[in-house]
Amino acid sequence: MAVPLASPGCLLSDDDDLRPSILESTAAEPQGGRRDLPEISLVCPGPADPTVVKELVIDPEKDDGVERVQVYLRIRPILKAEKEQGEEQGCVCIQDQQTLVLKAPKDSSKMRSTERGVAQSTHKFTFTQICGPEMTQQEFFECTMKEAVQEVLRGDNRLLFTYGVTNSGKTYTIQGTGQKAGLLPRTLLVLFRKLQGRLSCSLELKPVFCQEVRVLDHSEARAEEIRRDTLLNEAEGMTSQHSQLRDNISICCDSGIGGVSLVTQLEDSDSVCLEADSLSSSGEEGMPEGAQFSVWVSFFEIYNEFLYDLLESPPSLKPRKRATLRLCEDRHGNPYVKDLTWVQVCSAEEAWKVLKVGRRNQSFASTHMNHISSRSHSIFSIRIVHMHPDTSRGQNAQISELCVCDLAGSERCRDQRNGERIKEATNINSSLHTLGRCITALRYNQANKSRPPLVVPFRDSKLTRVLQGFFSGRGRSIMVVNINPCASTYDETLQALKFSAVATQLVHIPSTKTRVAYILSLLNECEQQGSESTLMEDEDGDDDDDEVGDISMFACKELLHAIEVLKGEVLRQRQEKEVLEATVREQVCSEMMEVIKRMENDFSETLETERELMQEKYECKMENLQKSLKRYYTQEIEERDERIRELSEELASKKEGEYEGLRRSRRNTSSRAAELSRVREEQPGEWRATIFYLHSYQAQPVHTSSLTIALDNKLDEGHKTLGQLRVSLQQLSLNLRSGERACCTKTSGEQLRALLDAAEATLAKQDQTLGELQNSWALAKMELGKKTESEAGPRHPPSGSCRKRRCATRESELENCPPGKKGTLRCVQNTPLASPAAPLLRVLRPRSQIPPSYHA
Numbered sequence: 105m106a107v108p109l110a111s112p113g114c115l116l117s118d119d120d121d122l123r124p125s126i127l128e129s130t131a132a133e134p135q136g137g138r139r140d141l142p143e144i145s146l147v148c149p150g151p152a153d154p155t156v157v158k159e160l161v162i163d164p165e166k167d168d169g170v171e172r173v174q175v176y177l178r179i180r181p182i183l184k185a186e187k188e189q190g191e192e193q194g195c196v197c198i199q200d201q202q203t204l205v206l207k208a209p210k211d212s213s214k215m216r217s218t219e220r221g222v223a224q225s226t227h228k229f230t231f232t233q234i235c236g237p238e239m240t241q242q243e244f245f246e247c248t249m250k251e252a253v254q255e256v257l258r259g260d261n262r263l264l265f266t267y268g269v270t271n272s273g274k275t276y277t278i279q280g281t282g283q284k285a286g287l288l289p290r291t292l293l294v295l296f297r298k299l300q301g302r303l304s305c306s307l308e309l310k311p312v313f314c315q316e317v318r319v320l321d322h323s324e325a326r327a328e329e330i331r332r333d334t335l336l337n338e339a340e341g342m343t344s345q346h347s348q349l350r351d352n353i354s355i356c357c358d359s360g361i362g363g364v365s366l367v368t369q370l371e372d373s374d375s376v377c378l379e380a381d382s383l384s385s386s387g388e389e390g391m392p393e394g395a396q397f398s399v400w401v402s403f404f405e406i407y408n409e410f411l412y413d414l415l416e417s418p419p420s421l422k423p424r425k426r427a428t429l430r431l432c433e434d435r436h437g438n439p440y441v442k443d444l445t446w447v448q449v450c451s452a453e454e455a456w457k458v459l460k461v462g463r464r465n466q467s468f469a470s471t472h473m474n475h476i477s478s479r480s481h482s483i484f485s486i487r488i489v490h491m492h493p494d495t496s497r498g499q500n501a502q503i504s505e506l507c508v509c510d511l512a513g514s515e516r517c518r519d520q521r522n523g524e525r526i527k528e529a530t531n532i533n534s535s536l537h538t539l540g541r542c543i544t545a546l547r548y549n550q551a552n553k554s555r556p557p558l559v560v561p562f563r564d565s566k567l568t569r570v571l572q573g574f575f576s577g578r579g580r581s582i583m584v585v586n587i588n589p590c591a592s593t594y595d596e597t598l599q600a601l602k603f604s605a606v607a608t609q610l611v612h613i614p615s616t617k618t619r620v621a622y623i624l625s626l627l628n629e630c631e632q633q634g635s636e637s638t639l640m641e642d643e644d645g646d647d648d649d650d651e652v653g654d655i656s657m658f659a660c661k662e663l664l665h666a667i668e669v670l671k672g673e674v675l676r677q678r679q680e681k682e683v684l685e686a687t688v689r690e691q692v693c694s695e696m697m698e699v700i701k702r703m704e705n706d707f708s709e710t711l712e713t714e715r716e717l718m719q720e721k722y723e724c725k726m727e728n729l730q731k732s733l734k735r736y737y738t739q740e741i742e743e744r745d746e747r748i749r750e751l752s753e754e755l756a757s758k759k760e761g762e763y764e765g766l767r768r769s770r771r772n773t774s775s776r777a778a779e780l781s782r783v784r785e786e787q788p789g790e791w792r793a794t795i796f797y798l799h800s801y802q803a804q805p806v807h808t809s810s811l812t813i814a815l816d817n818k819l820d821e822g823h824k825t826l827g828q829l830r831v832s833l834q835q836l837s838l839n840l841r842s843g844e845r846a847c848c849t850k851t852s853g854e855q856l857r858a859l860l861d862a863a864e865a866t867l868a869k870q871d872q873t874l875g876e877l878q879n880s881w882a883l884a885k886m887e888l889g890k891k892t893e894s895e896a897g898p899r900h901p902p903s904g905s906c907r908k909r910r911c912a913t914r915e916s917e918l919e920n921c922p923p924g925k926k927g928t929l930r931c932v933q934n935t936p937l938a939s940p941a942a943p944l945l946r947v948l949r950p951r952s953q954i955p956p957s958y959h960a
């Protein structure tokens with residue numbers, strides 16, 4: 105399946121532009137959405153203004169004490185053919201030595217997105233240094249590699265890799281062309297010039313691993329010598345054979361490099377003249393006194409995710425299928441290419457010849473972008489063995505390495521028409537994509553030290569696996585970003601620059617150990633033997649599992665011992681873990697206890713506050729209740745007093761009326777006596793009947809005077825009862841107060857309710873007594889009325905009609921009374937005092953029904 109053009113920022117696509125407020129491009133973090141690169145300033149214009157610059161500014165000076173990866177930008181000139189095709193110019197502007205501004209050309213997809221309002225038309229990037237089209241190869245070498253060569257001679261490891269879109273000038277930068285030698289030939293020349301007089305050409309120590317040499321015996325040294333001669337001879341004969349390839353580069357050196365004549369004319373017509381000033385500097389700073397050096401080179405490529413040795417025997421002498429190489433880890437955990445050809449070279453010329461042989465085997469093809477396009481990532485390594493004066497059989501030998509990597513250019517798969525080219529493009533893009541992911545993950549880990557680190561996907565591609573050591577502390581790296589200023593490749597160029605923006609953020613980190621290295625260090629720690637380990641090379645090489653390190657380099661005995669040591673280590677770590685776990689548990693428990701205690705205190709404080717608040721609230725309520733009760737009962741007492749006063753007045757007036765009646769009856773008596781004597785004389789029968797009635801009436805026991813006295817007594821009694829009532833009310837008020845106090849202290853509404861119930865009962869009883877009193881009073885009043893009435897009438901027996909009328913009235917009265925309550929009870933029922941003692945009940949009803957004043 106075709107993979108689109110690599111977006112080296114790994115998770116970036118044009119979709120990112122759909123979120124204009126988010127920093128696009130390589131600033132993206134690898135796990136969706138985490139975009140926190142504080143060093144990158146962002147100007148985020150509104151979608152309406154596409155001309156505003158989106159900035160990716162990295163301050164290379166501000167490195168916070170750590171050394172950042174150096175990223176150089178090289179802009180190649182527009183070629184003659186491109187000018188003729190009318191390539192639009194002006195989309196790449198160098199603002200200053202470090203800042204580049206990219207403006208989207210008319211036909212780019214960026215500009216189309218900008219017009220839709222979902223992307224920016226202008227981008228700004230900052231680099232360690234920007235090298236414009238006018239910069240010469242010599243100037244570029246001095247700016248990028250000169251210092252690195254010196255550091256490699258001092259014993260450091262360096263990686264230089266070029267990155268960019270296809271046809272952007274990567275190979276031109278590394279190797280050069282025609283008269284313009286690239287970084288590699290210049291490096292070789294400078295290197296050998298600096299090693300002048302210190303170079304050992306003995307084939308005794310061969311660098312087999314990244315940091316270890318192998319001591320060659322005589323026969324091995326002889327085999328190495330033959331291999332080298334074959335290669336060099338092969339290079340000699342290549343000039344005419346492979347003149348159609350563009351690697352017909354010759355090195356033409358002036359005399360006078362450190363007094364040594366190094367003029368090599370490989371091809372008259374197409375020679376490369378290295379400027380003399382690049383070779384004029386001499387220096388041996390940092391190189392140990394008396395040390396000897398031997399230089400070994402290797403050249404391999406990663407083509408379609410397979411590793412191929414470019415220095416293997418000429419294809420004509422070998423079967424057609426090329427052998428692939430395996431990647432392993434050395435005892436220090438650094439990945440290395442197993443069985444790779446390392447050739448000792450004694451001069452820049454020899455090294456160049458080796459390179460030429462390798463280039464002949466390298467995969468090139470013609471694409472629509474570049475008629476000689478690299479279809480693989482090629483890696484040329486120079487290892488320098490430092491042999492100190494006291495070196496014996498490789499004991500103190502040290503290796504430093506300069507690795508020059510010419511990456512294949514990213515390209516659009518859809519532009520390819522050939523199936524093979526599509527496959528190549530897919531693999532190239534995929535490995536560049538992985539490189540982008542690795543750099544982004546490394547950047548994330550460096551920027552977020554407090555967070556759990558991300559797994560850097562070095563193992564996802566061969567390219568990143570090979571370069572892993574340089575990103576894991578084995579050495580420092582220099583990145584050269586090549587861009588082509590043509591408008592037609594604007595979108596791809598932008599992606600490449602976004603990737604480089606993240607790379608610019610990387611810092612060099614100290615070396616980290618891998619599993620094999622860890623096992624080894626354990627072995628060394630335990631045994632403290634310091635003895636040389638026997639290296640066992642697995643010559644079969646059919647095991648494809650290169651993910652686990654090269655276990656075959658350990659002897660079986662060593663491995664068994666390592667297992668024992670590891671078992672012990674596992675046990676020790678488990679014990680340590682248990683102790684740690686117990687401590688952690690204890691700490692957690694004590695912390696939890698503290699937390700619980702704190703919570704308890706907080707709760708009791710809250711409870712106390714709540715209680716006080718409740719107390720205050722209920723005190724307030726009781727006060728209101730007390731006030732409203734007092735008001736209510738005062739009013740009630742006043743009303744009763746008023747009623748009593750009225751009753752007393754009524755009684756007094758009745759008494760007065762009664763005396764008046766008596767007086768009137770006395771007056772009537774004399775007139776009646778006259779009438780009686782007249783009736784006695786005129787109607788003796790009527791007289792006798794009247795006498796009889798009178799006698800029977802006098803025989804009745806009721807006397808007005810005694811009735812009045814009884815009424816007075818009842819009234820006194822009523823007054824007394826009222827007095828008692830008042831006392832009871834006072835008592836009730838006292839009870840209420842004490843109830844209130846009890847309520848405040850014990851917060852018991854039930855007690856208050858009980859007290860109020862008792863008070864209510866007392867009041868009801870007293871109301872009942874009062875009712876009875878009123879009844880008696882009404883009864884007495886009625887009796888008195890009847891008496892008065894009877895006294896006001898004649899004391900003789902009533903006439904038949906009169907008797908009849910009185911009886912009728914009396915009967916009608918009795919008929920209107922309810923059964924069993926005839927006569928006296930009628931008044932009692934009508935009296936308002938006979939109703940239940942409602943006021944108290946009203947007051948003591950549930951709170952919602954209490955008088956409004958209670959709520960106040």
Ligand SMILES: Nc1ncnc2c1ncn2[C@@H]1O[C@H](COP(=O)(O)OP(=O)(O)OP(=O)(O)O)[C@@H](O)[C@H]1O
Pocket residue numbers: 179180181183237268269270271272273274275276277281474476477478479511512513514586
């Ligand atoms: N700085 C420069 N000055 C002049 N010409 C250059 C420069 N850089 C590149 N060129 C020319 O541009 C063309 C493409 O360069 P080159 O082959 O190095 O690209 P590339 O990036 O290696 O491409 P690919 O990835 O496809 O291999 C060549 O013809 C080269 O001579």
